[in-house]
Amino acid sequence: MPIRWPRAKRCQHGEGVVGLISMANGYLPSEFETRWQQRWRDERTYEIDNDDPRPSTYVLSMYPYPSGKAHIGHVRNYTFGDLLVRYRTMNGYGVLSPIGFDSFGLPAENAAMKTGEHPRTYTDARIEELSSSLTAIGAVYDWRRMVKSHDPEYMKWGQWIFKQFYNAGLAYRAEAPVNWCPGCGTVLANEQVNADGTCDRSGDLVERINKVQWFYRITQYAQELLDDLDELDWPQRVKTMQTNWIGRSEGAEFALPIADADGNARTDVAGLAVYTTRPDTGFGMTFAVMAPEHNRVDELTTDDQRPAVEAFRAEVKEKSEIDRMSTDGPIDKRGVATGSSVINPFTGATIPLFLADYVLTTYGTGAIMAVPGQDQRDWDFAKAYDLPIVRTVAPPDDFDGEAFTGDGPAVNSGWLDGMGVVEAKAAAISWLVDNNYGESKINFRLRDWLLSRQRFWGCPIPIIYCDDCGEQLVPDDQLPIVAPDDVTFEATGKSPLATHEGFLNTTCPECGKPATRETDTMDTFVDSSWYFLRFADAFNTDEPFSVEAIKRWLPVDQYIGGVEHAILHLLYARFYTKALADLGIAPKELREPFARLFTQGMVRMGGGKMSKSKGNLVAPEAIIAEHGADALRLAILQVKPPAEDVDWEDFQLDGCARFLGRVWRLAASTADIKNRRSGVHTEADVEIDKLVHRLIVRVTGDFERWSYNTAVAAYMEFTNDLYRYVQSDDGPHAEVLDYAVDTLLLLLAPPVPHMAAELWEMRHDAHIHLAAWPVADESKLVVETETMIVQVNGKLRDRIDVPAGIADADAEALALASEKVQAFLEGEPKKIIVRAPKLVNIVA
């Protein structure tokens, strides 16, 4: 609440601060911002050694993909991290604040195809641009520790880690589908495939073809990745998303015997394995469905259905997984009968076997039992194909839907009848086990991590293929394997690695005979899965990092990044950390990389995501030139809670710059204010002093809970009060004012580091960022009177000033005595709720 100054004390006649404070020292950020940036660098203010005596804390913003000059989205991300680094430093911590670049990736390769420039020189230039942008917004790092994905030293240890994973059985090869463009003769990223399934370069229809590729066995850690989420101080929504992504489910896997022409179970072939989370509904299984890619499709398709099945499979090949998972649209064209039948083991009935696009090979067994009574998609399918529907769970009487997925007594289910879902599940599973049809099974939606990329600009997978010895790891003394420089990029999109003779041909490390290299590179998520560990020991040439260094800094105390990374990056990094710990490369006890996570929202432009490809980027340079980096930082903090998405149009640069000007004028010239006084403190002096201490509490609390927009409001409110104080007829008390301004500057040092530093040096000839964060004096926080609100039936009827320590009975008496309240009372109150000193609610 702002102070309500008595009218007479206010400045009435425009004398204003103009008259009191010199205008000569205008706020001109361009005169000192770059100077301070240079000084932080020269004075190594934010460099830190591993033997630094201060208590450790590790603040990390996700390392950026170097796309060139920063855009406002970057600025927002790195402002939050920078504020925290400066805040923690003022709190006495030795803060590890490193920066690096996620410098492998598709855009550099695309640029190479356009301009012929080698991705390395292109990427190095983009890193320079982004680095200078980060410096220009005042972000401070220990630049010595910089990690770049494409740095050969980092690649060397990345490949070395792959080898350790391979030796531990965590890396393996298997077939997996890729997007294949027949026109370009190349594999496409999902991003390069248009919504209609065509190649964005050639326009050809993209196919899904199978290719042998490398995987990391992340599923081995599925349970641990799920369990350990509990101990993380992460946003609940990110934890929920990871939980759902891992997708643990308990159910049963069992076999549906294949039926012969007479409807009897064949004993010469294995049954069709299906996975279900609802074994209790088995009696309602009226058909079964396989994924179109299931490896038994050929075997189980009858001759008369073969043409239809082949046509269907060709069609599905062109569909994306998202389209296939969708339950939108007509379902009648989304499946086809195989002509074969299987047997429902529960009922003994012969039921038809279909293919449908919504069943995926990647989940469960790639085949399902269909129970239309309890599953809406099965219901729709049954309707479209005229299949019987049998309810096996009785829906409530008022149920008017189709498939019923809720709980209820089992019906039409033989020996399960009458049981609830939980009981029936257990009973059905024991029955399946007892009769040798199957077993209970925990299934995860999580799939192994496909890390092969058919790209040039990535970290090569350190494998050699020998005709005689098979796949061989590249020996350590040959690492890193680095992509060659003498390559040309063709507009078709082919990776030059696969055709570069010098790269491709090598000798087998085992037998010495001619052999060939793996030409796929690693997913860039591999690079980003351990860079935060390398930061802790960035100069180590003997190992990726020492256990000691990791023990000193890890886990990251505060990780900051976009919510778009909520699943993939954060899950992969967690997996890497666990695997590295289990292999003894990282400390055994390091189970999680990021103790606390903050996910900030994105900056949108015209309602859409800001991105280079959309061409709607806003560059910070022009804004910094006009308003200064501090004003931009403050506007970022002020405009919206950090976790939420924000539209660029809503930024209030002018207002923030105006506020900084107000602080500047006040702080730069307090000594010149004409009517400064000394001696005895007036009521106003005491009041201002209390506000200073309340401000410390507010800002500190807001920083701790990432509520920067309200912290900015607190600064502004306080500054408004200070202005009124300075302009009051009595004038300001010199000591009170100086203390108030100094404290304001200290509190402003993390968000607006340049201006705070400049003013502090003017006032104290010292470095504000090395000063201690202010601490509030408890005795000055004591509140003597509170405004008690009085409600009648929950509606506000009066406000009464009461002593903070008022007893409930006295509060009640005061409330009832109020004339305003009396007017709304008829007869005796039914009930009175008293929450002294804040509230009394009278129920009439």
Add this chain to the structure above:
RNA sequence: GCCCGGGUGGUGGAAUGGUAGACACGGAGGGCUUAAACCCCUCUGAGGAGGAAACUCCUCGUGCGGGUUCAAGUCCCGCCCCGGGCACCA
């Protein structure tokens, strides 16, 4: 489609279940100025009543419909709309 968020004045937002709209932008009025800009001060959710005025008071109001509660922007249920992710963009 599935998973995860979000809907509060003209705008961005604030509000441990307890005074809805702090702070800022925009707007209005006043001061300073020959004038303008800058700057300083005040007012500003909608509708209405009383008063010469300062001001006082009433009703409505947090996407829609229900519910829980003495009390709901906040908790629960069901809708509607908007945004993000969906495994090869990073």
